[in-house]
Amino acid sequence: MTAPSTPQAPARAPADLMRAAVMRAVGEPDVLVVEQMPLPVPEDGQSLVDVSFAGINFDDLERRGGDTPAPDLPAVLGVDVVGRRRRDGQRVVVLMRHGGGYAQVVAATDAYSIDVPEDITDEQALGIFEQGATAYGALALAGRIRTGESVAISAAAGGVGHLAVQLAVALGARQVIGIASTAAKRALVTELGAHHALVPDDLDEGLREVTGGRGVDLVVDATGGDQTRALLRGLAPFGRLVSYGWRAPGPGRGTVSVSTEELTDRSIGCAGFWMRHVVDDRPRLSAIAQELFRLAGQGRLRAHIDRVVALGGVGAAHAAIAARATSGKVLIDVNRER
Numbered sequence: 001m002t003a004p005s006t007p008q009a010p011a012r013a014p015a016d017l018m019r020a021a022v023m024r025a026v027g028e029p030d031v032l033v034v035e036q037m038p039l040p041v042p043e044d045g046q047s048l049v050d051v052s053f054a055g056i057n058f059d060d061l062e063r064r065g066g067d068t069p070a071p072d073l074p075a076v077l078g079v080d081v082v083g084r085r086r087r088d089g090q091r092v093v094v095l096m097r098h099g100g101g102y103a104q105v106v107a108a109t110d111a112y113s114i115d116v117p118e119d120i121t122d123e124q125a126l127g128i129f130e131q132g133a134t135a136y137g138a139l140a141l142a143g144r145i146r147t148g149e150s151v152a153i154s155a156a157a158g159g160v161g162h163l164a165v166q167l168a169v170a171l172g173a174r175q176v177i178g179i180a181s182t183a184a185k186r187a188l189v190t191e192l193g194a195h196h197a198l199v200p201d202d203l204d205e206g207l208r209e210v211t212g213g214r215g216v217d218l219v220v221d222a223t224g225g226d227q228t229r230a231l232l233r234g235l236a237p238f239g240r241l242v243s244y245g246w247r248a249p250g251p252g253r254g255t256v257s258v259s260t261e262e263l264t265d266r267s268i269g270c271a272g273f274w275m276r277h278v279v280d281d282r283p284r285l286s287a288i289a290q291e292l293f294r295l296a297g298q299g300r301l302r303a304h305i306d307r308v309v310a311l312g313g314v315g316a317a318h319a320a321i322a323a324r325a326t327s328g329k330v331l332i333d334v335n336r337e338r
């Protein structure tokens with residue numbers, strides 16, 4: 001017997017209502033259901049933004065599934081949107097620190113809103129903003145990348161990774177090595193500028209081969225577990241590994257031990273990067289966004305948009321991301337009916 005389908009709200013909402021993908025329970029992707037709800041009420045320092053596209057990020061999947069503290073329910077997930085600010089018509093990308101992005105209208109915090117230049121489309125602006133800032137922070141702020149270095153990037157076809165590949169090239173890397181699990185993902189990684197694309201399974205041999213036994217100067221890593229251990233082994237003297245996520249499955253995925261003796265013996269370093277420290281620093285957030293938009297305007301940074309779904313398709317998109325079936329950015333067209 002098939003379960004009765006959940007009634008979905010009509011695509012067009014009355015003026016004082018909006019449509020949103022609402023989560024009323026922690027669980028599988030089907031807990032995300034389109035509903036009509038009242039418009040958000042902006043607080044001091046916030047403005048209403050009519051959203052055109054919202055982004056889906058891996059963190060949303062973890063919050064939906066209860067892997068990280070679940071939000072107060074009912075909740076609207078979504079941490080990045082693009083749209084037009086109602087009070088002045090300005091096109092902005094917005095970081096939604098407390099979620100709320102999977103909706104037609106958001107109360108955007110002005111300090112987390114950045115004007116979008118006219119020459120960049122909504123889709124591209126959103127595709128490069130949050131994940132691009134993460135890639136930039138990991139490479140430049142935490143990793144302190146220098147011209148002429150070799151850089152290895154794990155999960156290189158992902159939302160952050162595919163931008164990290166392009167940014168590493170733009171920031172002067174001599175050799176960019178992307179790591180991705182399928183041939184199609186590796187083809188994307190090389191198309192975006194990586195000099196080598198490696199499979200995750202035999203990184204010791206792969207890194208040795210492409211660096212002529214020297215090792216890499218900088219690793220930007222979102223995997224954790226065994227892959228991170230292999231990447232640490234692949235560092236050259238004075239090499240640094242920057243961790244910004246841990247996608248590898250299983251317990252202890254966020255814990256990789258390295259002894260101070262090993263750090264010293266090989267003159268290597270480890271660092272972490274969290275966007276929170278950019279989000280809370282408005283001048284820095286703004287400067288990074290300007291740099292991302294500048295590179296996009298020059299054609300040196302491009303978001304690969306894997307798919308655009310309607311609000312009713314958000315659950316299926318969560319399932320696709322969890323199954324590692326997407327590359328680059330997944331967007332929600334919040335005004336599309338299906």
Ligand SMILES: NC(=O)c1ccc[n+]([C@@H]2O[C@H](COP(=O)([O-])OP(=O)(O)OC[C@H]3O[C@@H](n4cnc5c(N)ncnc54)[C@H](OP(=O)(O)O)[C@@H]3O)[C@@H](O)[C@H]2O)c1
Nearest residue numbers: 134155158159160180181222244245246247248273274275
């Ligand atoms: N520190 C921060 O401020 C910050 C900001 C944004 C995101 N993040 C984190 O960064 C990570 C990547 O985010 P994203 O937006 O790029 O995600 P994404 O678009 O879903 O891509 C992540 C990549 O991770 C790999 N992956 C997926 N499942 C995996 C698994 N079970 N084991 C190993 N690898 C797996 C996949 O590549 P392959 O199939 O090629 O392995 C996938 O392409 C997430 O953990 C996210 O939470 C951190």
